[in-house]
Amino acid sequence: MSTLHTVNKSPFERSSLDTCLSVVSNDSTVLLIEDGVAGALQNTTASSSITDAMGNGVKFAVLGEDLGARGLSADRVMDGISVVDYAGFVQLAADHDNVQSWL
Amino acid sequence: MSETKKFVYMNRKAPYGTVYALESLEVVLIGAAFEQEVQLVFVDDGVYQLTKNQSTDGIGMKNFSKTYSALGDYDVNQIYIDEQSLKDRGLTMDDLQELTYEDEDDDWAEKSSMKLVNREQLAELIGNADVLLNF
Amino acid sequence: MKFAIQINEGPFTHQAADTAYQFTKAALENGHEIFRVFFYHDGVNNGTMYGVPPIDDRNVSAIWSELAEKYDLDLVVCVAAAQRRGIMDEDESKRHGKGAANIAPKFRISGLGQLIEAGIEADRLLVFGD
Numbered sequence: 574m575s576t577l578h579t580v581n582k583s584p585f586e587r588s589s590l591d592t593c594l595s596v597v598s599n600d601s602t603v604l605l606i607e608d609g610v611a612g613a614l615q616n617t618t619a620s621s622s623i624t625d626a627m628g629n630g631v632k633f634a635v636l637g638e639d640l641g642a643r644g645l646s647a648d649r650v651m652d653g654i655s656v657v658d659y660a661g662f663v664q665l666a667a668d669h670d671n672v673q674s675w676l
Numbered sequence: 677m678s679e680t681k682k683f684v685y686m687n688r689k690a691p692y693g694t695v696y697a698l699e700s701l702e703v704v705l706i707g708a709a710f711e712q713e714v715q716l717v718f719v720d721d722g723v724y725q726l727t728k729n730q731s732t733d734g735i736g737m738k739n740f741s742k743t744y745s746a747l748g749d750y751d752v753n754q755i756y757i758d759e760q761s762l763k764d765r766g767l768t769m770d771d772l773q774e775l776t777y778e779d780e781d782d783d784w785a786e787k788s789s790m791k792l793v794n795r796e797q798l799a800e801l802i803g804n805a806d807v808l809l810n811f
Numbered sequence: 812m813k814f815a816i817q818i819n820e821g822p823f824t825h826q827a828a829d830t831a832y833q834f835t836k837a838a839l840e841n842g843h844e845i846f847r848v849f850f851y852h853d854g855v856n857n858g859t860m861y862g863v864p865p866i867d868d869r870n871v872s873a874i875w876s877e878l879a880e881k882y883d884l885d886l887v888v889c890v891a892a893a894q895r896r897g898i899m900d901e902d903e904s905k906r907h908g909k910g911a912a913n914i915a916p917k918f919r920i921s922g923l924g925q926l927i928e929a930g931i932e933a934d935r936l937l938v939f940g941d
Binding site: 574575576588592595596597598601671672673674675676 | 686688719720760795798799802803804805806807808810811
């Protein structure tokens with residue numbers, strides 16, 4: 574079964590993204606929302622672990638509205654992370670078998 | 677409601693600092709009446725929920741740690757502890773209370789409900805869940 | 812598809828209730844069904860009608876009530892969490908000898924079993940919290 578993982582915490586404050594990435598399987602997607610969008614930016618200390626997970630086939634997405642609210646433009650997002658809106662969030666939830674929220 | 681689903685409770689927060697551990701336990705106890713498959717996972721700071729010898733007299737809050745030992749009576753006996761989270765915190769299974777249940781298929785023998793899991797097994801637990809409850 | 816939503820945080824301090832609202836609205840606008848929205852922990856505070864945010868801010872409780880009115884949503888506030896935090900309907904308020912009810916329109920108070928039932932009945936359960 575495939576899982577949609579949502580992470581709403583900045584990787585610079587909490588370990589949610591780390592724990593998430595340690596259990597995520599290659600048929601799953603990690604969606605970064607709320608303060609979690611900070612993890613999607615290029616050249617951060619979180620970037621290499623995301624790149625590693627991508628190499629293992631994990632898909633990544635980030636919620637565009639949350640990026641915008643924080644003054645972070647989509648062109649600063651790492652290659653391979655798709656920017657979605659709330660409708661895209663809904664679609665991701667529908668497309669996976671279950672949803673794990675790393676609160 | 678004839679369908680049986682697998683409910684996985686992801687416990688990732690320490691007790692007392694926030695209410696999540698207590699109110700998660702309340703859902704587990706109520707949910708037990710619905711005869712679904714139930715698995716409890718303790719990962720990250722969630723492992724602190726199960727420490728022995730909790731004493732809350734000094735903070736004026738209710739000590740709910742004894743409730744965990746009653747879970748077996750509610751047929752909640754699939755309890756998974758993330759090994760890495762213990763290790764990261766300098767803890768071992770000896771620091772946790774022992775949770776048991778009586779196996780009705782084995783002449784009510786008392787058995788441990790707890791299983792140490794690695795991240796690969798944790799990934800499987802998440803992947804096989806129908807409903808993932810997080811607090 | 813049938814979604815169930817769980818909200819663990821109150822309005823304003825955390826974004827959780829706002830994100831859940833935007834998700835719910837997008838799901839409904841895209842033809843999905845919301846089986847139930849369940850408010851737990853401080854999330855029950857979304858169910859008060861006494862919040863009066865400044866005029867240039869969103870009123871989180873009110874927008875939930877409006878969405879529920881439009882789509883006939885089932886907004887359920889956990890009774891145990893609500894009693895702890897003083898969210899009451901008429902019955903609860905009378906039973907506990909309090910002055911008045913404060914539950915917002917279209918919200919109702921019920922037990923935790925409603926959350927489990929939502930998990931059983933919905934195709935997906937999404938949790939929004941801190």
